[in-house]
Amino acid sequence: MNKYFDIKDKVYDITEKYPELIEVLANAGFENLRNDMMRKSMGKLLSLEMALKSKNINVEVFEKQLVEAIERKTIMTDNNGIIRNMDENAKTSIKGILPCPVRMQFIEKFEQFVESQDYEINYNLNAASMGMEAIEEEIRNAKTGDDLSDIYMSAGFNLFFDKNMMGRFRESGVFVDYRQGKLNKSLDNERISLKDPKGEYSIIGIVPAIFIVNTDVLGEREMPTSWKDLFKPEFENSIALPTADLDMFNAIMLGIYSNYGKEAVEALGRGLLKSMHPAQMVKTGARKDMATPVISIMPYFFSKTIKENSNLTVVWPKDGAIISPVFLLTKKQNYENSKKLIDFLFSKEVADVLGAEGMFPQTNPEYDNKLDDNKTFLWAGWDFIHSNDIGEILRNTEKWFYNQAE
Numbered sequence: 001m002n003k004y005f006d007i008k009d010k011v012y013d014i015t016e017k018y019p020e021l022i023e024v025l026a027n028a029g030f031e032n033l034r035n036d037m038m039r040k041s042m043g044k045l046l047s048l049e050m051a052l053k054s055k056n057i058n059v060e061v062f063e064k065q066l067v068e069a070i071e072r073k074t075i076m077t078d079n080n081g082i083i084r085n086m087d088e089n090a091k092t093s094i095k096g097i098l099p100c101p102v103r104m105q106f107i108e109k110f111e112q113f114v115e116s117q118d119y120e121i122n123y124n125l126n127a128a129s130m131g132m133e134a135i136e137e138e139i140r141n142a143k144t145g146d147d148l149s150d151i152y153m154s155a156g157f158n159l160f161f162d163k164n165m166m167g168r169f170r171e172s173g174v175f176v177d178y179r180q181g182k183l184n185k186s187l188d189n190e191r192i193s194l195k196d197p198k199g200e201y202s203i204i205g206i207v208p209a210i211f212i213v214n215t216d217v218l219g220e221r222e223m224p225t226s227w228k229d230l231f232k233p234e235f236e237n238s239i240a241l242p243t244a245d246l247d248m249f250n251a252i253m254l255g256i257y258s259n260y261g262k263e264a265v266e267a268l269g270r271g272l273l274k275s276m277h278p279a280q281m282v283k284t285g286a287r288k289d290m291a292t293p294v295i296s297i298m299p300y301f302f303s304k305t306i307k308e309n310s311n312l313t314v315v316w317p318k319d320g321a322i323i324s325p326v327f328l329l330t331k332k333q334n335y336e337n338s339k340k341l342i343d344f345l346f347s348k349e350v351a352d353v354l355g356a357e358g359m360f361p362q363t364n365p366e367y368d369n370k371l372d373d374n375k376t377f378l379w380a381g382w383d384f385i386h387s388n389d390i391g392e393i394l395r396n397t398e399k400w401f402y403n404q405a406e
Helices: 011-017 021-027 036-043 048-054 059-071 100-116 133-141 157-161 246-260 262-271 278-286 300-305 335-345 348-354 382-386 390-405
Strands: 082-085 092-098 121-127 151-155 202-214 239-241 272-275 295-299 312-315 321-330
Touching: 011 021, 011 036, 011 048, 021 059, 048 059, 059 100, 059 300, 092 100, 092 133, 092 335, 100 121, 100 348, 121 133, 133 157, 151 157, 151 246, 151 335, 157 246, 157 321, 157 390, 202 246, 202 300, 202 348, 239 262, 246 262, 246 321, 246 390, 262 272, 262 390, 295 300, 321 335, 335 348
Parallel strands: 092 121, 092 151, 239 272, 239 295
Antiparallel strands: 082 121, 151 321, 202 295, 202 312, 202 321
């Protein structure tokens, strides 16, 4: 029970009072709520509790997410999911794409930081669901490093390493990693190190990809426990991937190709049953039909919405969860004016917000990622990234993957 709404209230009444919840619910699989006519007709018939149960979504967990969205609402947020400030006298600037589950919490901290400074900061921070157009357009139009913002914060191998995008500026020494010392021990050890040996890019956190297995649909097949298991013929046409989430999809393609080769990418393509939003992947657990995936690859965060004792089993792959890094790019030029903001973004305070209780592991060495020793990670690695044309590889892996999926 919370002070804002009752789970037995009609969806229409709740979203009418708190319109910021429309997008939260839409991202959880209730896309029709974006249509106001559908929201009024369907929403007046269904209680929130009934709606969530119909999608097999954990009511208690999701109720907390809705309350957080209400409490984190800020006047800086407009209807397009963007917060921005443009001032010709600003001393520094940042553009970023924020993960939807922690966006509101980050904005609150960011607003407090901005208000505590005695100078103007230009910023444009988008929700991940709104896409990367603002950043991509600036990068494409930039002729020199002077045309770029001072700081970028986002996931995106393609965005930051493609030689037609930010890669051309990285190679000319525009960016510097100003973080000193070792990173969090769970992300900087003998198995993995996210610290750029060239000292160009920073990684602030990661989005791990794990998979969920529907044991009802699995049948007599062995439980898959690794990425390599997903390449087996018995899992053809039975895997759901978040192909619409380009950052995560590219991270998966790069992780698979760099560790297992072209044949593995093609095998995963043959496994594709459908593309789903992670919330949709979770809700299919109540169904058992030809369109229900056996395996759903999704960000680790969404696994927390799965009910205990359900037919859905969370699998952290034994060869490691593939990671989509959240990069923090900081320009060498104008560092003195950007330093306070950079230090804030690297702080434990921000890690506490972005980490979401360990669901999005952070590189801040003071943050507790709440990871057991058996929860390892898989990614291309800096040596592979620095010695290959990542943009070209991602174009190839996409082609190989979809040629097999057709």
